[in-house]
Amino acid sequence: MTSALSFTLQQLTDAPSASGIVRRGTLQFSKKAKTIQTPACLTYTVRGSVPHLVAENVKLLPVQLLQVTLEQFVEEKEPMSFKYPHGIHKYLNLELDHLVFCDMRDPMKQEAVTFNTDKYLSVSTHGGVRQITPEMWAQAMKAYNPDMCALMADIVTDNDAKLKRIKRSVDRSLRWLDDILPKAKEIGIPVFAPVVGHTSEEERARSAVSTAERDVDGFTVNVIGLGLGNEATLKLAKASLRNLPKNKPRIVYGFGTPEGILDAVASGADLFDGSYAYKVTEQGRAMIFKFGEISADNTARDKPKTVNLWDPSMSHSFEVLDSTCGCYACNASHTKAYIHHLLNAHEMLGPILLMSHNVYQLDNFMASIRKSIDDNRFESDLTRFMEYYNHVEEGDGMRNHQDEIDVESLGTPLKKKRTLLL
């Protein structure tokens, strides 16, 4: 581990439990004297900004560690952000104490692009397909100077990939790792190595074991868009996670829902992408679920986790989204009726208020999980959560988070008629 980043596990419950191995840790950034408590969500950004929110809005939110996606900056032949002399934090106008994690591809949706080769990783930009080479990677990280970064990963995006392709992706990612790691050490930024393996448990194990042999600071595990059910996806994630060293942090992509996050926490994940907050916002919904606050004698069941602000019944509702919430929208007492009106009138303030609320709530959710682990009640809180809330259908009939996964989307705002009309 570099001196800039250290990870401490505060609690290791090795005792066999129904759900697995739950981890509670702290990520220390010595250069900035900042600490991130885990499990936590990285704040999701598109082209470096929290969707819909400008710095003044973000300042009011508990944002600490943001995920910046390199592929969203490399449309130009010579990306201008590489030439900016003051680093990515200043370029994106982040607060002094915000931390940045830079990875290659959008963690919300991995759009299939053309093939990768040993020499480059193909990525998708607003102007078409581009290539990220190890040289470009180094150039970017040197210019950006993020607080932590991920290495290039050969992620298979073809759901029908054969084993041969999967094996190649493991080998190629390792070759890239070995090629880039010295450059990364030179630049001095903590690196997270990708653990790949697609739909093969064996290859995932192999990738994890081999990657763990290298001197890296953490790992990313990717289970996005595999097209399998929750159980099968979790099984694959576990195949990666259980073969990784306990003392290093693990970021997992692809568990975008509250249930998914809880499953992954119970399987040994430390960090997640925060794209769920964005997905919920784009549906015009607000998160209202809580973790760890449901008492044992509460017999209510099938409660909805989100509120649909598009619902006509909202037009007469003059309460805030959540009276216990500290986001800008709730603090300023913006009503459901007003937010409903904004969505209905295609006004941009609607998504701004919802995004503020959902980022806050997602952070709150993670904080509750941490508290629950600290207080040794994670197992029981998890059971209560699964009993209390409906996990298949939302109050207005949305099933299985179905419209939360838009196959056409690429991390750019979903172009649905009802969302934004400028």
Place this chain on the structure above:
Amino acid sequence: MKSALTFETYARCSTTKGRASILTLPHGPVNTPVFMPVGTQGTLKGMTPQQVKDMNCQIMLNNTYHLGLKPGQEILDEAGGSHAFQKWNGNLLTDSGGFQMVSLLKLAEITEEGVQFASPHDGSLMMLTPEHSMSLQNSIGADIMMQLDDVISSLTTGPRVEEAMWRSVRWLDRCIASHKRQDDQNLFAIIQGGLDPELRKKCVDEMVKRNTPGYAVGGLSGGEEKDQFWRIVSLCTDLLPKNKPIYCMGVGYAEDLVVCTALGVDMFDCVFPTRTARFGNALTMKGTVALKSGKHSSNFGPIEEGCDCSTCKNYTRSYIQLLVTTKDTVGCHLVSIHNVAFQLRLMREMQEAIKRDEFPAWIKQFFAGYFGDQSKYPVWAVNALQSVGVDLTA
């Protein structure tokens, strides 16, 4: 009629007709000359009320026609008015819905009774009468309300112009009769009469008799020749009572604001700054900056040096360019914030120049900076300023 405002002019330009005043309304004081950004549907596009307040915006617009459709009068009543609905504690001004008669003309049918609109959303019919407009505006609760006027396109000629002028007078009377909140909402009359000075004079004569708290010059800013536009504005400011605020509706571009201020106008509104922001165009004292252009991607300076808005203090043209070309809403917001701040800064500079009685000099340096070459100065502006003693060519 009753007035729920005070208007105190504390400085007059000794050359032009420009004046700096304080307009005190139920939701607080407003420094004039003032530019009022337009928050049509109960929101200033992409900005939270806190952000708008932080920019020292004292008054903004809401639109009666649009709010009448969405969310509708019932919800507004339930919410306790538009201030409470959108959580804006500053001043509001509502247009009557009259302008939509011109802008949505294909959908409107005008009679003595009122204007019948077909909703652009679902085709349903809505009858906007002076009484209904007042009722809606009373529900919205804006500090300043506009009469329902018979608005015609400024390019219209013939008897329709005079018909519209007289009807506006009659509708003003109907508005006054049905205005139920004279204690805390100020009704402004709107001078019509097209581009005909005689009609305008008659209209001013009649409407001044009704003694409303303020007056607007309407029916302009619709594509007419600018050289005719300024003459009508100047005529109206000459004729209207000097102790009341004068509002020129639908104005406008920076040079329009400067010239009309010199002609004696106190209040302005226009969708232009916020609308052009959404197309990636930023307004500066040196002209418009089209941020979508690739040439800005390498510019690590702010949109405008010396601008103290949050966008310019914190963001580079390079990053904004990336956002606006990809249509990120954040890009829209950043430029909107700058453009509104620009408009407010422009007005503040004029207020201060008038206060120091250095307005003519300020006007000259503004034009020099904004247009560069004297040959680029709009002729109409040169003429208009000449009429009030400012020679841009000197």
